[in-house]
Amino acid sequence: MISRRSCLRAAAGAGLLPLLSSAHAGRQLEEPLADSVRSALSSAIANAAPPMLEFASTEARLAHLRWLQAMSVRLARRMPDFNERKEFLQTLWYESRRAGLDAGLVLGLVQVESAFRKFAVSIAGARGYMQVMPFWTRVIGNGDPGTLFHMQTNLRFGCVILRHYIDREAGDLFLALGRYNGSRGKPQYPNAVFAASRHWAWRDDRN
Template identity: 50%
Template sequence: MDGGGETMTAAQQEREELRIFLKQAVSDADSFKDRFDAEVWLFDMSGRMARFIKDPQARLTFLRSVHREASAADLSPEIVLALIEVESYFDQFAVSRVGAQGLMQVMPFWKKEIGRPDDNLTNADTNLRYGCQILQFYLQKEKGNLHRALARYNGSLGKSWYPERVFDRWRRHWYNGEVNIY
């Protein structure tokens, strides 16, 4: 019961739980400039993400991880969300026909290449770290040209279908301001 003697509905209870969790997520969100930026971004993206991850707490935890790893790699978190939508449709256990794993569809050979064979690419944080750093590497290699970096990420350099698919998802679902794409 609340102070007025009325019982909270299930929707009100979920909203209150989300508010409490969001408050905690914001205070733990160290990749944001300040608390206000964290609140605005997490609230905005949580609404957009609801169709992909139903549980509000899991959604906010995931979004904090995406923001942290994208920011650490100097990438737009919104572009990373678009890439994940294209690569795995937010399925952390996705495996492609060529063996790429997880949210960002990272090839397992990278674990051996960097001397971490025991890393679990279906772990969201691990996968996000690998994927974001790989994309940043390609972005540097392509001198800031995100279109070419995305094509390289996908193994389709010289073709535009993959970058256009990512940009399409970004425009439709994740657009949150300008991103330099060329």
């Protein structure tokens, strides 16, 4: 069996260590899915058209812009390029809402999983911002794990998978996060995500 230390030495020799060491090494486990669940997840992943932000009112749109400004300031050190940062935040907000998730929670998960590195790869092979395991592209996607390095695709998969785990755990976020990481029932990972999420919590003081 190849040890973790041997893997790290090999990665260092190949120039990959910065990517590997920055990823949390999430390990979603491949589990049997009922056909109905597989179909629902496949449908949720489909239609990767660019995010089209829609708002119920002008005030809702203004509230979103205030959120975007606040998050952009917080993220600037980790993602210096303004256009990249704006696209990332807009896409994450869209995909979070589409999956019925809190954007602050998803930002916390991205921070823990990849430290906001688009091309992060874990020792287990998980990829991208939300460290999605490649088997998911075979189970509910187009079978090409390379697409997990595409911003919207990665965020779409990550949010849909997390929503699936939350539903599977009857709304228990602690257990769902553990399942996302492959460490169900252990406190380290959920606690790390909860702690990181507090940095991204936002309350619109104008409401």
